Amino acid sequence: MGSRPLIWVGSSKDDISRMPNEVKVSFGHRLREAQNGKTPLDTKPLPQFGKGVHELREEFEGNAYRVAYVVGFRKAIYVLHAFMKKSKSGIGTPRPEARRIQSRFKRACVMDVED
Numbered sequence: 001m002g003s004r005p006l007i008w009v010g011s012s013k014d015d016i017s018r019m020p021n022e023v024k025v026s027f028g029h030r031l032r033e034a035q036n037g038k039t040p041l042d043t044k045p046l047p048q049f050g051k052g053v054h055e056l057r058e059e060f061e062g063n064a065y066r067v068a069y070v071v072g073f074r075k076a077i078y079v080l081h082a083f084m085k086k087s088k089s090g091i092g093t094p095r096p097e098a099r100r101i102q103s104r105f106k107r108a109c110v111m112d113v114e115d
Contacts, residue, residue: 003035005076007111009104016067016082023058023065027082030056034069034077046093050105053080055093066093068101070108078108 016027030040034054046053052072058065064085070078081101085094093101 003032004037006031006035006079007076007108008079009108009111010081010100012067012079012082012104016079019065019082019084020060023060026058027056027065027067031067031069031077031079034071046101049080049098049101050109053101053105066097068093070105073108073112075112078104078111080104080108 016024019027030043033040040056042057044055044057046055046068049068050070052070054069054071056067056069065083066085067082068080070080081097081104083097083100085097092098
């Protein structure tokens with residue numbers, strides 16, 4: 001099995017492009033691993049958003065960065081959302097980010113069955 005395509009949903013590509021270079025490089029490398037069928041380092045499943053949704057985590061200069069993506073779809077790996085986690089108080093995904101992931105997961109479901 002070769003490399004699977006990567007599809008960016010919504011503003012996820014722009015969002016990741018605004019992150020510090022070290023964070024972008026790390027996420028890029030780990031997304032490439034996912035495309036090649038491997039489980040990237042520091043991946044956390046997020047089943048509350050849908051089957052196959054995972055999160056990549058990165059800490060850099062005291063900030064927490066996250067990328068939510070979904071594997072297991074027919075056409076591609078879909079990058080749902082990339083963001084800097086602002087709240088340090090909770091371990092969960094902040095509500096606005098969670099809503100965005102949920103909404104983009106639904107959009108990816110539709111995109112994956114369209115021809």
